[in-house]
Amino acid sequence: MKKLINDPADVVKEALQGVAAAHADRVRVLTEPNVVVRADAPVQGKVGLVSGGGSGHEPMHGGFVGMGMLDAACPGEVFTSPTPDQMLAATKAVDGGAGVLHIVKNYTGDVLNFEMAADLASSEGVEVQAVVINDDVAVQDSLYTAGRRGVGATVLAEKICGAAAEQRRSLAEVADLCRRVNANGRSMGMALTSCTVPAAGKPTFELGASEVEIGIGIHGEPGRERRELAPVHDIVSMLATPIVEDLPYNSGDSVLAFVNSMGGTPLIELYIVYNELNKFLSGRGITITRNLIGPYITSLEMQGCSITLLKLDDELTALWDAPVNTPGLRWGV
Amino acid sequence: MKKLINDPADVVKEALQGVAAAHADRVRVLTEPNVVVRADAPVQGKVGLVSGGGSGHEPMHGGFVGMGMLDAACPGEVFTSPTPDQMLAATKAVDGGAGVLHIVKNYTGDVLNFEMAADLASSEGVEVQAVVINDDVAVQDSLYTAGRRGVGATVLAEKICGAAAEQRRSLAEVADLCRRVNANGRSMGMALTSCTVPAAGKPTFELGASEVEIGIGIHGEPGRERRELAPVHDIVSMLATPIVEDLPYNSGDSVLAFVNSMGGTPLIELYIVYNELNKFLSGRGITITRNLIGPYITSLEMQGCSITLLKLDDELTALWDAPVNTPGLRWGV
Numbered sequence: 001m002k003k004l005i006n007d008p009a010d011v012v013k014e015a016l017q018g019v020a021a022a023h024a025d026r027v028r029v030l031t032e033p034n035v036v037v038r039a040d041a042p043v044q045g046k047v048g049l050v051s052g053g054g055s056g057h058e059p060m061h062g063g064f065v066g067m068g069m070l071d072a073a074c075p076g077e078v079f080t081s082p083t084p085d086q087m088l089a090a091t092k093a094v095d096g097g098a099g100v101l102h103i104v105k106n107y108t109g110d111v112l113n114f115e116m117a118a119d120l121a122s123s124e125g126v127e128v129q130a131v132v133i134n135d136d137v138a139v140q141d142s143l144y145t146a147g148r149r150g151v152g153a154t155v156l157a158e159k160i161c162g163a164a165a166e167q168r169r170s171l172a173e174v175a176d177l178c179r180r181v182n183a184n185g186r187s188m189g190m191a192l193t194s195c196t197v198p199a200a201g202k203p204t205f206e207l208g209a210s211e212v213e214i215g216i217g218i219h220g221e222p223g224r225e226r227r228e229l230a231p232v233h234d235i236v237s238m239l240a241t242p243i244v245e246d247l248p249y250n251s252g253d254s255v256l257a258f259v260n261s262m263g264g265t266p267l268i269e270l271y272i273v274y275n276e277l278n279k280f281l282s283g284r285g286i287t288i289t290r291n292l293i294g295p296y297i298t299s300l301e302m303q304g305c306s307i308t309l310l311k312l313d314d315e316l317t318a319l320w321d322a323p324v325n326t327p328g329l330r331w332g333v
Numbered sequence: 334m335k336k337l338i339n340d341p342a343d344v345v346k347e348a349l350q351g352v353a354a355a356h357a358d359r360v361r362v363l364t365e366p367n368v369v370v371r372a373d374a375p376v377q378g379k380v381g382l383v384s385g386g387g388s389g390h391e392p393m394h395g396g397f398v399g400m401g402m403l404d405a406a407c408p409g410e411v412f413t414s415p416t417p418d419q420m421l422a423a424t425k426a427v428d429g430g431a432g433v434l435h436i437v438k439n440y441t442g443d444v445l446n447f448e449m450a451a452d453l454a455s456s457e458g459v460e461v462q463a464v465v466i467n468d469d470v471a472v473q474d475s476l477y478t479a480g481r482r483g484v485g486a487t488v489l490a491e492k493i494c495g496a497a498a499e500q501r502r503s504l505a506e507v508a509d510l511c512r513r514v515n516a517n518g519r520s521m522g523m524a525l526t527s528c529t530v531p532a533a534g535k536p537t538f539e540l541g542a543s544e545v546e547i548g549i550g551i552h553g554e555p556g557r558e559r560r561e562l563a564p565v566h567d568i569v570s571m572l573a574t575p576i577v578e579d580l581p582y583n584s585g586d587s588v589l590a591f592v593n594s595m596g597g598t599p600l601i602e603l604y605i606v607y608n609e610l611n612k613f614l615s616g617r618g619i620t621i622t623r624n625l626i627g628p629y630i631t632s633l634e635m636q637g638c639s640i641t642l643l644k645l646d647d648e649l650t651a652l653w654d655a656p657v658n659t660p661g662l663r664w665g666v
Contacts, residue, residue, distance in 0.1 A: 002526065059600055235337060264634055266631055331658075
């Protein structure tokens, strides 16, 4: 295992120390339990947004804490659900009196732990709502998941709901918006290579020298098929066709196209993916009016990409464009 | 070779098509020859900033074209110098009457071609100055370079000089500033793995299963030594010690610390590197007052990192903080 780490047991702790040292202007890092909190939390009168999940997907979620996005993130160990006490601590830390929204990716451990944390927070007088993101069209039920997995739409929901919360919309409104993003977002990913969880010390799965996995999960969960590597033109069609047919996305629709690196795929390849996706969608009369291209929801050093589409309307577009100031996404400020 | 590409011969062309499709709000992509130009170029009365080099280092340089940074970038084929006609086209496209600065990484092909382009531009009445960046302390002379290589300080020079040009400083002032960034910036990198140039189809070099290369160049040029993988605490010391001793950086200095991924190293590891670097510098009385952490000057999918330090003063800090709106760096707008 070749990684820029010290002891594998200290990976999350030391990465969080790095986040704390680098971004003290925007976030605080609490320990025991680990929570990344917006520096000025709780913001009085604003709905607090909390997300979280296993580490290894950076910048999601800790890198999205700050003005215009999340109020707190709960980082679990690598590819391991955070604990209810992390989620409870995060919820209490960001409660500014207007309630707290939990944005939960659909993995069974995350869902159960966030439910438990919500119950505990409610019993302490904090109003909590939760929205479960399940945008991955690759498979129904998976290694850690009943139903569809939650992936790229989570990033978009965090940004869009974060902007709505800054406008002081109510908890019910922000939760509705989050459900709307989930309802209008669809994703699918693929892997060229595996990744290695530091504590495991060996690759999560094995792929042959010219083999790829279509529909991979962000923890290496099995996808739809393993097949020979193909030109990216064909790969994009394999990812985008199930996405656009699922909702469906129709001619005349405007979308945000999010082309994501799984961590080890460089930007030059992502732009080729984007080019193919743009042609694919143009051919169906779908127009990309906003985009996000880069490593935002990763799987350690896995090579591969995922595509997320979000059907846009004027309101979602305006919320996407609103200012954001996090270590991982920043504009307008 | 596993890559998200079509024909290896079309990698740069198709990636540029992706850039054009994604970022038409900020850049135009010219073809024959290939140049990425700020959408509103030439900006009248502003010094035009041009950089360029081989592709494969994205987002550098094309991703740094836009308000507050470069006016144009010349992308060569992967790891191949752009041609003088690209540089001439870029120079003419961004000449707003205040002259053009060429920011050139010290690789012999780049330097010679930029010199030729400057001569041609001058003969057409465009005033050109050039600054060669040579911040890499790893080795003196290298595979493609007489003297030191130019690496991470280039990104910082492009940002800082871009801000100065927006303030309508003169060509002489912006060129002086660029030399000042180069004089106060030092870098060193390392690799955990090689990378594969698409047209070559096989890794540029080979490293053993537990071997790393300290002082690697961004095209895989040899560094100082190959050695066994070590804890990142030690790796950071191997990179940072030659950097701080070279200038030298002294107790009481404030620096911008730039922790860069070579392309395939994920953010969670970069933050561990940052944490170690912060401790290393604190121990010497050097304070990090600004930072940049992520993949900004990459070597395709190479795993590894580089560290760049820039000694800051109030002026450089203010220019770093000034608004920028490029696909690769964006804030304040």
